[in-house]
Amino acid sequence: MQQACVNAPLEHTLVAKAAYDARWQRILDCVALKQPDSMPVILYASFWLAKYGGISYRELMHNYEETKEICERAVLEFEPDASSNLVSFTAMGKSMEAMGLKTLRWPGNGVGDNQPYQYVDREFMSATDYDEFIFDPTGFYLKKFLPQVADVFKGFAHFPGFPGLSGLRVVSGIRPFAKPEVRQSLLRLMDAAQEVERFHKCSLEFADDIRNRGYPLIAGTTAGNPYDAVADYWRGAINIMKDLFRHKEKILASMDKVSGYMTDQMIAAAKASGNPIVMITTHWAGDAFMSQKQFETFWWAPFRKQMVAIIDAGLIPMVLWEHDCRKRLATIADVPPGKCIYWFERTENLIRAHEVMGNKVALRGGVEASTMATGSPEDVDSAVRSIVERVWNQGGNLMLDCGIGIPDETPVANVRAMFDAARKYAG
Numbered sequence: 001m002q003q004a005c006v007n008a009p010l011e012h013t014l015v016a017k018a019a020y021d022a023r024w025q026r027i028l029d030c031v032a033l034k035q036p037d038s039m040p041v042i043l044y045a046s047f048w049l050a051k052y053g054g055i056s057y058r059e060l061m062h063n064y065e066e067t068k069e070i071c072e073r074a075v076l077e078f079e080p081d082a083s084s085n086l087v088s089f090t091a092m093g094k095s096m097e098a099m100g101l102k103t104l105r106w107p108g109n110g111v112g113d114n115q116p117y118q119y120v121d122r123e124f125m126s127a128t129d130y131d132e133f134i135f136d137p138t139g140f141y142l143k144k145f146l147p148q149v150a151d152v153f154k155g156f157a158h159f160p161g162f163p164g165l166s167g168l169r170v171v172s173g174i175r176p177f178a179k180p181e182v183r184q185s186l187l188r189l190m191d192a193a194q195e196v197e198r199f200h201k202c203s204l205e206f207a208d209d210i211r212n213r214g215y216p217l218i219a220g221t222t223a224g225n226p227y228d229a230v231a232d233y234w235r236g237a238i239n240i241m242k243d244l245f246r247h248k249e250k251i252l253a254s255m256d257k258v259s260g261y262m263t264d265q266m267i268a269a270a271k272a273s274g275n276p277i278v279m280i281t282t283h284w285a286g287d288a289f290m291s292q293k294q295f296e297t298f299w300w301a302p303f304r305k306q307m308v309a310i311i312d313a314g315l316i317p318m319v320l321w322e323h324d325c326r327k328r329l330a331t332i333a334d335v336p337p338g339k340c341i342y343w344f345e346r347t348e349n350l351i352r353a354h355e356v357m358g359n360k361v362a363l364r365g366g367v368e369a370s371t372m373a374t375g376s377p378e379d380v381d382s383a384v385r386s387i388v389e390r391v392w393n394q395g396g397n398l399m400l401d402c403g404i405g406i407p408d409e410t411p412v413a414n415v416r417a418m419f420d421a422a423r424k425y426a427g
Contacts, residue, residue: 019214023081027216027277030362030397031316033338039392039426040081041419042218042364044405046089047107047116049074052412057107057114061093064202068209075210078419082218083210084279084405088203095199098192100151103233116408124148125234127243130250133234134257136163145234152192155185219318220275223266226255226302228283240284244294255302263306267313277316277341280307285332286323292331300331311339318343318364322404325349333357345369345403347387354396363391364399367418373407377417384421392426400426 026036045052050060053070060067064087071086096106105111105118124145125133133140139161146153158176165173176182207217224232230251231240243251270278284290285299307317318341321332326349332342333356342357343364344350350365366387371379384400391398400422406415 013212016212016214020211020216023214024216026081027218027399030399031338031341033359033362033397035392035395035397039388039422040399041078041422042399042401043075043078043080043083043086044218044401045074045084045086046405047408048406048410048415049086049090050114051408051410052415057116057408058093060090061107062091064091064198067091068202068206071206072209075215076213078415080215080419081399082216084218085203085207087206091202092199095192095196098152098188098195101149102151103149119232121237123234123236123239127235127239127247127250130247130254134250134253137257137261139163152188153185155179155181155183158182217275219277219279220273221266221269222279222281223269224262225280225282225299225306226259226262227251227299228281229258229262230254231284241289244290244298248298251298252302255298259302259306263309267310267315270310270315271313276314277318278310279318279320281320282322285321285328286325287327288323292327295328296331300328304334307335307340311336316341320404321345321349326352329353329356333360335360337361341399343401347383347403350387350398351390354391354394354398358394358396362397362399364401365403366391366398366400367402369403369407372402372410372414372418375414377411377413380414380417381421381424384418385425388422388425 023040026038026040029036030040047057047060049067049070050057052074053060053066055063055066055070060070067090068087071090074086075083093106093108096104097109103120105120107113107115111118125140129140129144132144142156143159144157147155147157158179158181160173160176177186211217231237234254235243240251266278270276285295285303290299307319310317316339319332320343321328322345324346325332325344329349329352337360340360341362341364342353344353345365347366347368350363353361354363367380367383371383375383387398387400400418402410402418
């Protein structure tokens with residue numbers, strides 16, 4: 001186990017920097033479609049860290065210092081080639097509570113102390129609101145969307161129409177800010193922002209600490225995609241599937257409107273982080289949710305445009321393909337070669353992706369969640385050996401990980417087995 005190199009002797013600092021550079025180069029080599037000296041292994045986890053640290057999920061979300069210590073301990077034990085920011089995916093309980101967030105339930109708030117996040121699927125924007133959003137997305141967000149998302153924004157429903165404030169209307173137009181509801185929201189928002197700032201500080205400290213020990217973060221920022229933004233956060237699951245038939249042009253216009261904002265925001269965040277990799281989640285790209293024609297029109301076309309903009313900005317999109325997406329592989333292979341990372345939840349999807357687009361993208365994943373959560377260390381060893389033989393040894397530019405990170409229920413021995421097997425078969 002490496003010791004902290006903050007205020008350490010120079011020779012130790014140089015050792016940590018050399019280790020950092022070697023690990024980061026393995027990631028970049030995979031992206032550039034060059035096999036590195038060994039197969040990179042990634043550490044990505046959320047509530048599994050509670051099992052590892054011997055605390056409850058709720059404690060993991062609320063105790064900044066204890067969570068940071070557990071996350072650092074995990075990095076130092078497993079020595080990954082890169083890690084997610086383990087703190088930022090777990091320790092946001094106080095921030096959520098300060099905001100009165102309504103889009104999720106989390107340990108101790110809507111679910112038990114040892115149950116994970118639960119996404120709340122509901123309609124935040126009706127079909128009749130499409131036109132209002134397309135005309136003035138900022139006004140819609142401030143006055144209609146945000147007041148539904150969190151208690152801290154309730155008073156925003158009383159905000160004036162800002163584009164109409166000109167001339168002397170600038171004076172009379174600020175009267176809504178005298179309303180008790182608005183004042184209460186603004187005061188609560190400032191308090192919540194202070195809590196978010198404490199959470200963010202803890203996340204940055206974790207990133208700095210592991211970097212000083214020689215370990216890079218696998219991504220500098222996370223992002224979504226245009227279709228999922230409409231489906232997940234505005235219309236809800238049932239409504240968006242109806243809209244594919246009833247409001248086709250409205251969906252496309254909304255995605256076109258929001259895509260520019262999303263892309264600009266994620267590019268700015270990635271550049272500010274100093275890390276070029278942008279992790280992008282996908283929820284609705286799977287084979288089961290829409291026809292191939294609908295996928296190409298509504299999902300892939302706007303997303304590909306977003307990815308190209310990210311690449312043109314000198315960044316690396318890392319797309320997490322959730323669900324079974326075998327039917328999508330030929331379509332999503334249409335990207336510039338040597339510029340992207342594709343992370344697959346399903347191992348068979350990853351193996352097929354290597355066959356279809358191995359000369360286009362780096363791959364991430366390889367160990368099924370079911371194997372990690374319910375198998376033995378010997379099962380995990382066998383799974384790693386299999387993916388090494390079928391992808392890495394066949395020239396695939398693979399970064400080993402679980403399907404969507406380490407499942408919460410995974411025995412610690414199985415995680416040790418995964419990292420040990422990676423070094424044994426492709427180290």
